[in-house]
Amino acid sequence: MRSAREGVLALREALRAHGGTVAALLDEGSLSLPQLELPGPPQLVAHGPRALGHEADYELLFEMILEGSLLHYGCARVVRTEDQDLALLLGDQLYALGLSRLAELGDLDAVSELADLISLVAQAQAAADVELIDAVWDAGAAAIGWGGSAQHEGAKALARSEDAGATAALTASAGSRS
Numbered sequence: 001m002r003s004a005r006e007g008v009l010a011l012r013e014a015l016r017a018h019g020g021t022v023a024a025l026l027d028e029g030s031l032s033l034p035q036l037e038l039p040g041p042p043q044l045v046a047h048g049p050r051a052l053g054h055e056a057d058y059e060l061l062f063e064m065i066l067e068g069s070l071l072h073y074g075c076a077r078v079v080r081t082e083d084q085d086l087a088l089l090l091g092d093q094l095y096a097l098g099l100s101r102l103a104e105l106g107d108l109d110a111v112s113e114l115a116d117l118i119s120l121v122a123q124a125q126a127a128a129d130v131e132l133i134d135a136v137w138d139a140g141a142a143a144i145g146w147g148g149s150a151q152h153e154g155a156k157a158l159a160r161s162e163d164a165g166a167t168a169a170l171t172a173s174a175g176s177r178s
Helices: 004-018 020-024 041-047 053-073 085-104 108-126 130-146 149-159 164-177
Strands: none
Touching: 004 020, 004 041, 004 053, 004 108, 020 085, 041 130, 053 085, 053 108, 053 130, 085 108, 108 130, 108 149, 130 149, 130 164, 149 164
Protein backbone atom coordinates (compact mmCIF):
# COMPACT_ATOMS: atom_id res chain seq x y z
CA MET A 1 0.00 0.00 0.00
CA ARG A 2 1.29 3.47 -0.84
CA SER A 3 2.23 6.01 1.79
CA ALA A 4 0.13 9.07 2.51
CA ARG A 5 3.05 11.14 1.16
CA GLU A 6 2.49 9.68 -2.31
CA GLY A 7 -1.21 10.52 -2.05
CA VAL A 8 -0.44 14.08 -0.99
CA LEU A 9 1.94 14.48 -3.94
CA ALA A 10 -0.79 13.27 -6.32
CA LEU A 11 -3.27 15.67 -4.71
CA ARG A 12 -0.87 18.58 -5.05
CA GLU A 13 -0.33 17.82 -8.74
CA ALA A 14 -4.06 17.48 -9.41
CA LEU A 15 -4.79 20.79 -7.70
CA ARG A 16 -1.95 22.49 -9.56
CA ALA A 17 -3.46 21.22 -12.83
CA HIS A 18 -6.94 22.33 -11.71
CA GLY A 19 -5.67 25.89 -11.37
CA GLY A 20 -7.39 28.85 -9.77
CA THR A 21 -7.20 29.95 -6.16
CA VAL A 22 -6.64 26.46 -4.81
CA ALA A 23 -3.55 26.06 -7.01
CA ALA A 24 -2.24 29.46 -5.99
CA LEU A 25 -2.39 28.48 -2.31
CA LEU A 26 -0.52 25.17 -2.48
CA ASP A 27 1.99 24.68 0.34
CA GLU A 28 5.18 23.22 -1.07
CA GLY A 29 6.64 22.39 2.35
CA SER A 30 4.00 20.04 3.70
CA LEU A 31 5.73 16.78 2.82
CA SER A 32 7.81 16.70 6.01
CA LEU A 33 4.88 15.68 8.21
CA PRO A 34 5.79 12.39 9.96
CA GLN A 35 2.25 10.99 9.67
CA LEU A 36 2.71 10.92 5.89
CA GLU A 37 5.11 7.97 6.15
CA LEU A 38 2.25 5.51 6.69
CA PRO A 39 -0.85 4.89 4.59
CA GLY A 40 -3.84 7.02 5.49
CA PRO A 41 -7.58 6.73 4.81
CA PRO A 42 -7.22 7.56 1.08
CA GLN A 43 -4.75 4.72 0.62
CA LEU A 44 -7.09 2.39 2.52
CA VAL A 45 -9.93 3.29 0.14
CA ALA A 46 -7.71 2.63 -2.90
CA HIS A 47 -6.67 -0.75 -1.46
CA GLY A 48 -10.25 -2.02 -1.25
CA PRO A 49 -11.93 -4.25 -3.84
CA ARG A 50 -14.44 -1.55 -4.86
CA ALA A 51 -11.54 0.50 -6.21
CA LEU A 52 -10.16 -2.35 -8.31
CA GLY A 53 -9.02 -0.96 -11.63
CA HIS A 54 -9.51 2.63 -10.42
CA GLU A 55 -7.17 2.70 -7.43
CA ALA A 56 -5.54 6.03 -8.31
CA ASP A 57 -8.95 7.63 -8.92
CA TYR A 58 -10.34 6.51 -5.56
CA GLU A 59 -7.19 7.55 -3.71
CA LEU A 60 -7.17 11.01 -5.29
CA LEU A 61 -10.86 11.72 -4.78
CA PHE A 62 -10.58 10.66 -1.14
CA GLU A 63 -7.47 12.86 -0.74
CA MET A 64 -9.62 15.75 -2.03
CA ILE A 65 -12.37 14.99 0.50
CA LEU A 66 -9.85 14.69 3.33
CA GLU A 67 -8.10 17.94 2.40
CA GLY A 68 -11.48 19.68 2.13
CA SER A 69 -12.32 18.57 5.65
CA LEU A 70 -8.91 19.61 6.94
CA LEU A 71 -9.41 23.06 5.40
CA HIS A 72 -12.73 23.36 7.20
CA TYR A 73 -11.16 22.56 10.55
CA GLY A 74 -7.90 24.50 10.24
CA CYS A 75 -5.20 21.89 9.70
CA ALA A 76 -4.85 21.34 5.93
CA ARG A 77 -1.79 19.57 4.57
CA VAL A 78 -1.58 20.94 1.03
CA VAL A 79 -3.59 24.15 0.74
CA ARG A 80 -2.71 27.03 3.09
CA THR A 81 -4.59 30.23 3.78
CA GLU A 82 -4.93 32.42 6.86
CA ASP A 83 -8.39 33.54 5.72
CA GLN A 84 -10.90 31.26 7.49
CA ASP A 85 -13.74 32.16 5.14
CA LEU A 86 -11.60 31.31 2.12
CA ALA A 87 -10.54 28.04 3.78
CA LEU A 88 -14.21 27.08 4.15
CA LEU A 89 -14.92 27.90 0.52
CA LEU A 90 -11.88 25.97 -0.70
CA GLY A 91 -12.84 23.06 1.54
CA ASP A 92 -16.28 23.05 -0.09
CA GLN A 93 -14.62 23.18 -3.51
CA LEU A 94 -12.49 20.14 -2.67
CA TYR A 95 -15.54 18.26 -1.36
CA ALA A 96 -17.27 18.99 -4.66
CA LEU A 97 -14.25 17.95 -6.74
CA GLY A 98 -13.92 14.66 -4.86
CA LEU A 99 -17.63 13.87 -4.93
CA SER A 100 -17.92 14.68 -8.64
CA ARG A 101 -15.02 12.31 -9.38
CA LEU A 102 -16.76 9.60 -7.38
CA ALA A 103 -20.05 10.21 -9.17
CA GLU A 104 -18.23 9.92 -12.52
CA LEU A 105 -17.12 6.45 -11.44
CA GLY A 106 -20.81 5.62 -10.91
CA ASP A 107 -20.32 4.50 -7.31
CA LEU A 108 -23.50 5.93 -5.79
CA ASP A 109 -23.21 3.79 -2.65
CA ALA A 110 -19.83 5.38 -1.96
CA VAL A 111 -21.32 8.86 -2.55
CA SER A 112 -23.86 8.12 0.17
CA GLU A 113 -21.12 6.80 2.44
CA LEU A 114 -19.06 9.96 1.90
CA ALA A 115 -22.05 12.09 2.86
CA ASP A 116 -22.31 10.14 6.11
CA LEU A 117 -18.57 10.45 6.71
CA ILE A 118 -18.61 14.23 6.20
CA SER A 119 -21.56 14.71 8.56
CA LEU A 120 -20.11 12.41 11.24
CA VAL A 121 -16.74 14.18 11.07
CA ALA A 122 -18.53 17.51 11.52
CA GLN A 123 -20.39 16.14 14.54
CA ALA A 124 -17.17 14.76 16.06
CA GLN A 125 -15.37 18.05 15.37
CA ALA A 126 -18.11 19.95 17.17
CA ALA A 127 -17.57 17.65 20.16
CA ALA A 128 -13.78 18.07 19.83
CA ASP A 129 -13.44 14.27 19.97
CA VAL A 130 -10.18 13.54 18.14
CA GLU A 131 -10.39 9.77 18.64
CA LEU A 132 -13.89 9.69 17.19
CA ILE A 133 -12.78 11.83 14.23
CA ASP A 134 -10.00 9.35 13.43
CA ALA A 135 -12.37 6.38 13.84
CA VAL A 136 -14.93 7.99 11.49
CA TRP A 137 -12.26 8.48 8.81
CA ASP A 138 -10.94 4.93 9.11
CA ALA A 139 -14.38 3.32 9.16
CA GLY A 140 -15.60 5.50 6.30
CA ALA A 141 -12.52 4.63 4.24
CA ALA A 142 -13.09 0.93 4.87
CA ALA A 143 -16.76 1.22 3.92
CA ILE A 144 -15.94 3.03 0.70
CA GLY A 145 -13.15 0.61 -0.20
CA TRP A 146 -14.92 -2.61 0.80
CA GLY A 147 -18.59 -1.69 0.89
CA GLY A 148 -20.92 -1.15 3.81
CA SER A 149 -22.03 -3.66 6.40
CA ALA A 150 -24.62 -3.99 9.14
CA GLN A 151 -21.80 -3.58 11.67
CA HIS A 152 -20.76 -0.30 10.05
CA GLU A 153 -24.34 1.01 9.92
CA GLY A 154 -24.73 0.22 13.62
CA ALA A 155 -21.47 1.99 14.43
CA LYS A 156 -22.59 5.09 12.52
CA ALA A 157 -25.90 5.05 14.41
CA LEU A 158 -23.97 5.02 17.70
CA ALA A 159 -21.90 7.98 16.52
CA ARG A 160 -25.00 9.93 15.46
CA SER A 161 -26.54 9.37 18.90
CA GLU A 162 -23.29 10.42 20.62
CA ASP A 163 -23.02 7.03 22.33
CA ALA A 164 -19.81 6.55 24.30
CA GLY A 165 -19.18 3.27 22.46
CA ALA A 166 -19.15 4.85 19.00
CA THR A 167 -15.37 5.13 18.68
CA ALA A 168 -14.81 1.48 19.56
CA ALA A 169 -17.65 0.36 17.27
CA LEU A 170 -16.30 2.38 14.32
CA THR A 171 -12.78 1.09 14.94
CA ALA A 172 -14.07 -2.49 14.99
CA SER A 173 -16.04 -1.85 11.82
CA ALA A 174 -12.95 -0.53 10.04
CA GLY A 175 -10.81 -3.42 11.23
CA SER A 176 -13.26 -6.03 10.07
CA ARG A 177 -12.97 -4.96 6.42
CA SER A 178 -9.47 -3.66 5.93
